Amino acid sequence: MQYFIGIVPSKEYIRKVREFRQQWSRHSINEVVEPHITLKAQGGLTEDRRWLKKVREICDDFEPFHLSLDQPRFFGDDILYLSVKSQPLYLLHERMVREISPTDEIIKSYFELDDFVPHLTLGKTTYGLTKLELQDMAKLAENELTPFPTFEVRFVRVYQEVEENQYRKYMDITLNGG
Secondary structure, eight states, rough: OOEEEOOOHHHHHHHHHHHHHHTTTHHHHHHHHOOOOOEEETOOOOTTTTTHHHHHHHHHHHEEEEEEEEEEEEEEETTEEEEOOOOOHHHHHHHHHHHOOOOHHHHHHHTTTTGGGOOOEEEEEGGGGHHHHHHHHHHHHHHHSOOOOOEEEEEEEEEEEEEEEEEEEEHHHHHHTT
């Protein structure tokens, strides 16, 4: 059983992104997980869940902050995402990784710390889209998903794998003052 930690935009924007993704009938991403920004990937988040205490402590000591979604971008030509702007997000990510302490190899394999690029995934070829469909999706995203929102992050969401490659909310952990 795997876990990861994410940040979710408003319910309205989640709905907007879900509906946007559903325009491509072969695209299965909505079945995998709700729209989110990954804060801490699976590495080090073990089944014993002892790491949850550390996550709670970090969140208790971290003030709510603002995050802005921005223009669509690509990882290679296989993954389309909305970019993210938020300096405190990088600090929270770093604290989580340092406290949970996955190995350097795991940090590298999950693109954490120096390789961390916060993003909200819109589509992937591994979820049924072609590279050409991703290009079309990027053009449409610039019109259909704007204005890109700025929102206050008041909690983080822990996701649990419920079936292979399907994640659902496990719990929300409030930030200090959130």
